[in-house]
Amino acid sequence: xNDPSEALASAKAAADRLVRxxxxxxxxxxxxxxxxxxxxxxxxxHPSGVLYGMPVAVKDNICTLEFxxxxxxxxxxxxxxxxxxxxxxxxxxxxxxxxxxxxxDEFAMGSSTEHxxxxxxxxxxxxxxxxxxxxxxxAALVAAGVVPxxxxxETGGSVRQPASFCGVVGIKPTYGRVSRYGLxxxxxxxxxxxxxxxxxxxxxxxxxxISGRDAKDSTxxxxxxxxxxxxxxxxxxxxxxxxxxxxxxxxxxxxxxxxDRVIRLFKELGAAVREVSLPHTPYAVATYYIVAPAEAxxxxxxxxxxxxxxxxxxxxxxxxxxxxTRGEGFGAEVRRRIxxxxxxxxxxxxxxxxxxxxxxxxxIAQDFRNAFxxxxxxxxxxxxxxxxxxxxEKLADPVAMYLSDIFTVTANLAxxxxxxxxxxxxxxxxxxxxxxxxxxxxxxxxxxxxxxxRVVPAxxxx
Amino acid sequence: MGGGGGAASWETVIGLETHVxxxxxxxxxxxxxxxxxxxxxxxxxxVCLGLPGALPVANERALQLAVRAALGxxxxxxQRSVLAxxxxxxxxxxxxxxxxxxxxxxATDGSLSFLSPERGVAxxxxxxxHVEEDAGKSLHDRFPKQTAIDLNRCGVPLIEIVTGPDxxxxxxxxxxxxxxxxxxxxxxxxxxxxxKGSLRVDANVSVRRVGQxxxxxxxxxxxxxxxxxxxxxxxxxxDRQIALLEGGGTVEQQTxxxxxxxxxxxxxRAKEGSHDYRYFPDPDLPPLVLKxxxxxxxxxxxxxxxxxKRERFAEKYALSVTDAAVLTAERAVADYYEAVVHAxxxxxxxxxxxxxxxxxxxxxxxxGDGLRVPPxxxxxxxxxxxxxxxxxxxxxxxxxxxxxxxGEPRNVAEALGLIQVADTGVVGRWVxxxxxxxxxxxxxxxxxxxxxxxxxxxxxxxxxRGKADPKLAQKxxxxxxxx
Numbered sequence: 001x002n003d004p005s006e007a008l009a010s011a012k013a014a015a016d017r018l019v020r021x022x023x024x025x026x027x028x029x030x031x032x033x034x035x036x037x038x039x040x041x042x043x044x045x046h047p048s049g050v051l052y053g054m055p056v057a058v059k060d061n062i063c064t065l066e067f068x069x070x071x072x073x074x075x076x077x078x079x080x081x082x083x084x085x086x087x088x089x090x091x092x093x094x095x096x097x098x099x100x101x102x103x104x105d106e107f108a109m110g111s112s113t114e115h116x117x118x119x120x121x122x123x124x125x126x127x128x129x130x131x132x133x134x135x136x137x138x139a140a141l142v143a144a145g146v147v148p149x150x151x152x153x154e155t156g157g158s159v160r161q162p163a164s165f166c167g168v169v170g171i172k173p174t175y176g177r178v179s180r181y182g183l184x185x186x187x188x189x190x191x192x193x194x195x196x197x198x199x200x201x202x203x204x205x206x207x208x209x210i211s212g213r214d215a216k217d218s219t220x221x222x223x224x225x226x227x228x229x230x231x232x233x234x235x236x237x238x239x240x241x242x243x244x245x246x247x248x249x250x251x252x253x254x255x256x257x258x259x260d261r262v263i264r265l266f267k268e269l270g271a272a273v274r275e276v277s278l279p280h281t282p283y284a285v286a287t288y289y290i291v292a293p294a295e296a297x298x299x300x301x302x303x304x305x306x307x308x309x310x311x312x313x314x315x316x317x318x319x320x321x322x323x324x325t326r327g328e329g330f331g332a333e334v335r336r337r338i339x340x341x342x343x344x345x346x347x348x349x350x351x352x353x354x355x356x357x358x359x360x361x362x363x364i365a366q367d368f369r370n371a372f373x374x375x376x377x378x379x380x381x382x383x384x385x386x387x388x389x390x391x392x393e394k395l396a397d398p399v400a401m402y403l404s405d406i407f408t409v410t411a412n413l414a415x416x417x418x419x420x421x422x423x424x425x426x427x428x429x430x431x432x433x434x435x436x437x438x439x440x441x442x443x444x445x446x447x448x449x450x451x452x453x454r455v456v457p458a459x460x461x462x
Numbered sequence: 463m464g465g466g467g468g469a470a471s472w473e474t475v476i477g478l479e480t481h482v483x484x485x486x487x488x489x490x491x492x493x494x495x496x497x498x499x500x501x502x503x504x505x506x507x508x509v510c511l512g513l514p515g516a517l518p519v520a521n522e523r524a525l526q527l528a529v530r531a532a533l534g535x536x537x538x539x540x541q542r543s544v545l546a547x548x549x550x551x552x553x554x555x556x557x558x559x560x561x562x563x564x565x566x567x568x569a570t571d572g573s574l575s576f577l578s579p580e581r582g583v584a585x586x587x588x589x590x591x592h593v594e595e596d597a598g599k600s601l602h603d604r605f606p607k608q609t610a611i612d613l614n615r616c617g618v619p620l621i622e623i624v625t626g627p628d629x630x631x632x633x634x635x636x637x638x639x640x641x642x643x644x645x646x647x648x649x650x651x652x653x654x655x656x657x658k659g660s661l662r663v664d665a666n667v668s669v670r671r672v673g674q675x676x677x678x679x680x681x682x683x684x685x686x687x688x689x690x691x692x693x694x695x696x697x698x699x700x701d702r703q704i705a706l707l708e709g710g711g712t713v714e715q716q717t718x719x720x721x722x723x724x725x726x727x728x729x730x731r732a733k734e735g736s737h738d739y740r741y742f743p744d745p746d747l748p749p750l751v752l753k754x755x756x757x758x759x760x761x762x763x764x765x766x767x768x769x770x771k772r773e774r775f776a777e778k779y780a781l782s783v784t785d786a787a788v789l790t791a792e793r794a795v796a797d798y799y800e801a802v803v804h805a806x807x808x809x810x811x812x813x814x815x816x817x818x819x820x821x822x823x824x825x826x827x828x829x830g831d832g833l834r835v836p837p838x839x840x841x842x843x844x845x846x847x848x849x850x851x852x853x854x855x856x857x858x859x860x861x862x863x864x865x866x867x868x869g870e871p872r873n874v875a876e877a878l879g880l881i882q883v884a885d886t887g888v889v890g891r892w893v894x895x896x897x898x899x900x901x902x903x904x905x906x907x908x909x910x911x912x913x914x915x916x917x918x919x920x921x922x923x924x925x926x927r928g929k930a931d932p933k934l935a936q937k938x939x940x941x942x943x944x945x
Contacts, residue, residue: 219745294742304553345549347740350742
């Protein structure tokens with residue numbers, strides 16, 4: 001596409017589709033505002049850009065100039081960022097159209113998008129179920145065919161888990177591959193902007209555009225943007241590791257069947273398959289729920305009502321302002337994690353929790369290096385232990401909710417790239433399988449994903 | 463504790479934490495200006511405002527200066543140090559944390575020698591030196607019943623310099639600070655202007671019985687806004703602690719604010735909860751890894767430090783230690799002095815020192831616009847005095863004239879008619895005139911009152927309007943009076 005009239009048509013069509021998908025509550029941008037913004041952008045977009053005219057929705061924890069950035073929180077209701085995220089600026093420079101902001105768990109804390117202050121998003125296949133989270137709005141919009149791709153963000157699986165639930169592709173790049181500038185911080189050492197797409201190619205080409213160095217983010221690697229690999233004919237030469245800890249005895253048999261089917265396909269495609277062990281995997285969720293809340297407790301300290309965002313009652317003195325603003329502005333899950341994080345960083349507990357967790361994190365990363373050092377190119381695992389669960393099912397039990405990220409948090413802790421692609425259906429609901437790759441070798445990972453995507457019976461019951 | 467015995471039986475133990483603003487154009491973690499005095503909240507951006515999603519990037523220039531300061535204070539600079547978050551809530555701290563250093567600071571284990579008023583040359587250990595960002599400013603008097611926040615200072619680069627408990631009196635604390643300031647000004651690391659807040663001091667104070675080795679309970683004194691107040695605040699706090707202990711009480715570990723108007727300390731309003739800053743490594747900033755070459759490069763950028771320069775001046779220019787100390791107190795003055803010596807003759811070094819310490823510094827103090835007479839001009843002026851062309855008195859007039867209006871000293875002296883007359887005939891006429899006008903004094907001289915010679919010389923200078931060469935005048939007078 002490089003014709004302005006086509007871009008305009010694309011913009012209007014996306015706006016129309018969004019209106020029809022309104023019931024999903026996946027977008028936080030009112031249809032009228034979105035239509036206007038899309039048309040304005042289509043008129044301004046550079047026809048030479050590689051994503052010219054492509055509508056891309058953006059998770060609401062990524063700063064945009066066109067739309068408010070609320071992180072799904074009351075504490076930022078109506079907040080407009082005076083600057084835009086580097087990833088968003090790169091998308092626009094490539095001619096993409098920012099197709100509104102997507103619903104998410106508040107400050108990306110959650111696995112169901114039920115923890116949004118603006119109501120839960122619905123699973124596009126079954127409105128009684130959740131689309132996953134925290135990038136549930138992005139996943140639902142892509143799955144419903146509203147946009148070909150959307151930006152999400154990951155701290156512990158928040159792109160791959162909803163991608164698995166909604167039957168779309170989700171990529172979490174290597175930590176440092178994409179600038180975090182303008183991504184509202186949750187767990188800074190884990191956070192990374194990711195992409196949800198209809199296909200590996202849609203997700204990959206968006207990732208390629210947003211990747212690369214950024215002087216504004218000290219944790220972003222000084223590297224050229226990711227170059228997309230060619231679609232391979234086979235998986236000849238690939239050694240795929242199957243980490244046994246991701247296939248416990250009590251794994252859902254349907255999930256196991258779906259994965260076994262994929263493993264057979266690997267062999268048919270010419271790949272070598274090898275069982276490996278990542279022995280520290282059982283500690284990953286506990287480690288994650290120390291590191292991420294610790295960083296969050298500090299990252300979210302700035303929301304105090306003093307400078308921006310709404311103030312709640314009782315601003316007589318500054319302490320009261322903090323108490324009411326933070327007490328009423330944050331939802332229960334965010335408050336729970338701030339408390340948890342404050343606790344693990346407190347003097348007297350730091351060594352027992354935060355320092356220990358950092359040590360365990362290093363061991364988890366070492367597990368992966370060991371596997372790769374032994375000749376494994378990529379690891380394959382289920383993305384989630386189950387397909388999409390019912391809304392409300394895990395709300396009363398935070399630990400059950402946390403465990404839905406059991407297969408995804410490891411890649412975040414180790415900073416590795418990972419991709420979830422649909423590998424089958426369980427009682428009509430999609431399920432994803434993931435590749436975990438080596439740091440900054442997204443191209444290899446994408447090559448394998450391309451190969452698998454071509455042959456996997458993604459819409460067939462496992 | 464009983465006893466008593468007054469202040470003399472107590473020993474004061476002081477350690478200082480000094481925050482120094484680094485002389486950079488931009489802030490520690492963003493590109494905003496550090497200029498002082500801008501309208502409130504104009505030198506700000508998403509990063510220093512702590513807006514959602516913004517990220518810090520360390521300022522390399524600030525790191526250079528911090529490393530230079532550390533080297534100047536004899537510290538070990540660590541090739542790997544860690545930036546950490548210090549978490550606390552305050553309205554002028556937009557992120558809810560300050561980026562500082564905790565477990566792994568930039569530099570440790572330095573020392574600074576200074577001249578103690580009581581102990582002579584003494585040594586202070588520098589326990590650590592770390593980099594951090596400044597917070598904003600809360601203005602409580604701008605609007606009635608409201609607090610205004612100015613975030614211009616937010617993110618300004620600072621170093622914190624922490625001494626060991628090595629200072630033994632409020633006077634020593636002040637002397638150490640003056641020496642520290644001198645080093646930081648010399649190395650061009652900071653302007654050390656306390657009024658602008660670019661140098662701030664917190665003090666830890668305790669007292670113990672003379673002879674005891676264990677430290678007493680300390681208090682922290684804050685809000686000390688000048689060097690003079692350092693001495694006053696610490697004296698007040700020391701006396702308070704001694705009085706408490708002598709009265710049988712105990713010192714409570716607490717933070718005190720100094721009230722300069724009342725010359726008293728009072729406890730800081732207790733912040734909610736305890737001070738648990740929950741330090742942890744800042745995940746937005748990789749560890750500071752400094753290459754060996756980078757550190758070496760900063761070492762080469764260090765100028766000669768004041769103590770070294772003082773010793774060199776005393777030896778090379780045969781000056782007293784006191785004179786050398788005056789001349790090296792400020793780098794600009796020291797550089798000026800050396801320029802004068804180099805432009806003239808090293809033989810005149812002592813004379814040049816006198817000129818700089820008297821006329822030059824007096825002129826600078828009076829006019830406040832620096833060292834106005836170029837070093838070359840002063841060297842020439844000194845040459846004219848040494849060569850007998852100008853009297854010292856006349857040279858002072860020339861100096862003022864050059865300072866005020868510029869010009870070459872010889873030309874100025876000629877224009878003012880101040881060139882000394884060394885012509886025996888001309889001086890002889892002035893002598894005759896003077897002797898003729900004072901017959902009584904001539905009579906007394908001849909009767910043995912030879913101290914009147916100076917009176918005659920003075921009269922000759924007066925008659926010649928300062929132009930007569932006083933030595934020649936004396937010689938001619940002696941001859942004529944003897945005749």
